[in-house]
Amino acid sequence: MEEKLPRSLKNLDLNTNREPKDKILVSAYLSSLLTGISPLNSKPPSLVSLCLGVIGKHLDEMIPCLADIAAIFPADIKMSLAAIARRRKLLDDDVIISLADSSWEILDVSGSDLTNSGLAKVAEMCKSLRAVDISRCNKITSLGVSELLQHCRSLETLRCGGCPSSESTIRRSLGLFKPNLSNVEGETWEELDTSEIGHGGQSLRWLVWPRIDKDSLEMLSSECPRIVVNPKPSLVSYRTDEVPQEALPDVALDGPFVKDIDPKTWVVTEVEQKPSSFPLSNELPIAEKFRLAYAERDARLAPKRAKNARQHQRRAERDWMMSSDKAKAMVLASKASRSLHKS
Known part of the structure; x- marks a missing residue:
């Protein structure tokens, strides 16, 4: 929507021959169009x-x-x-x-x-x-x-x-x-209490x-x-x-x-989530930051996951040996075999 130029600025231009105060007035008006805050009528x-x-x-x-x-x-x-x-x-x-x-x-x-x-x-x-x-x-x-x-x-x-x-x-x-x-039986409207x-x-x-x-x-x-x-x-x-x-x-x-x-007080979080119109060359998109953070965390936790997997496997083998008759028989047979070899 086209902004109406204030009456005080209608006769001004950006000619370099203008007076300094006119240049300041025009600059202030252009700044107000960009910021949304008018310095001419706001305190x-x-x-x-x-x-x-x-x-x-x-x-x-x-x-x-x-x-x-x-x-x-x-x-x-x-x-x-x-x-x-x-x-x-x-x-x-x-x-x-x-x-x-x-x-x-x-x-x-x-x-x-x-x-x-x-x-x-x-x-x-x-x-x-x-x-x-x-x-x-x-x-x-x-x-x-x-x-x-x-x-x-x-x-x-x-x-x-x-x-x-x-x-x-x-x-x-x-x-x-x-x-x-x-x-409200027997009452008149004038006598009723609200x-x-x-x-x-x-x-x-x-x-x-x-x-x-x-x-x-x-x-x-x-x-x-x-x-x-x-x-x-x-x-x-x-x-x-x-x-x-x-x-x-x-x-x-x-x-x-x-x-x-200042409205930025409650819209700051929304502004941060929106991609910038002029992104910096060294600034990563938010999705890429999340991906890198996840990859770093995954690499850091990999040894711990491997250790937990080994412990889980040993625990499963122990439970199987304690609950299976066949496993118990195999253990007893192994112990008997070692005893015969020693004797």
């Missing part, structure tokens, strides 16, 4: 963001002692680390429980290895959650959703789906959103389920009219300013907590 990262980037790159090494380290971090730093862990595919029960803070109002565990146990524990710790994203979590079932709704009474936005397992989970959880009208007719999801208003099936959508529309499914700001049925950012599918819940952190 340098803060010291906190730089530190989080360094911690994020080594987060896998810190996981064993993360619970002790995270205890001294404020809530927003814990959220940033959780966002980095999710992007690095390191987020699981132990990591999120170590980082969870009671003041959190959002929780984004999409695409992680979180289970029902981990989600229930975090929901119990973070009762003020307003928005939760459990999309593409194939280890979370309707039991985990039930625990979430029971503990987080202020939950307004739930994001789900994205994979077959998550689609099945939210489909089985729809009954949790329905009002329970079995024990805690009496809800299963725990009475505060839920926004459901982000991009691939919702027709039957589920019809059920929610008829039995849970308070829940808006896949809200879009362009709809005219409600004012656009009523839809929170957390309910828009294209907005990552934890995005604001990593917006100033």
Whole structure:
């Protein structure tokens, strides 16, 4: 896609007769096209963001002692680390429980290895959650959703789906959103308490389920009219300013907590796996490195394998001689033969 030249650069060229400041401006713009970072309208990262980037790159090494380290971090730093862990595919029960803070109002565990146990524990710790994203979590079932709704009474936005397992989970959880009208005889609607007719999801208003099936959508529309499914700001049925950012599918819940952190923090492992466009002449492909390492290990272990084979053969011969009558007879005959020759 062609980049639009900023207005300040439209009248500039690379002529050697230009002023030095114009050359610097053009060079800075060309550099921004290569790096993706514009020096014209971006500010340098803060010291906190730089530190989080360094911690994020080594987060896998810190996981064993993360619970002790995270205890001294404020809530927003814990959220940033959780966002980095999710992007690095390191987020699981132990990591999120170590980082969870009671003041959190959002929780984004999409695409992680979180289970029902981990989600229930975090929901119990973070009762003020307003928005939760459990999309593409194939280890979370309707039991985990039930625990979430029971503990987080202020939950307004739930994001789900994205994979077959998550689609099945939210489909089985729809009954949790329905009002329970079995024990409200003799009451009027004005006198009913929401805690009496809800299963725990009475505060839920926004459901982000991009691939919702027709039957589920019809059920929610008829039995849970308070829940808006896949809200879009362009709809005219409600004012656009009523839809929170957390309910828009294209907005990552934890995005604001990593917006100033270098994306290389969580894509460094992927970049290393990709072949370089300009490989160095003395750099071996990763497959060749593995082959050489295997060949070296095989040559180093060859004498040990030969020794083990000889021991196994002697052990097999000994076992055969101890268990076979014919072998015992041959041994006795050999001993008798040697005795006769000595005499």
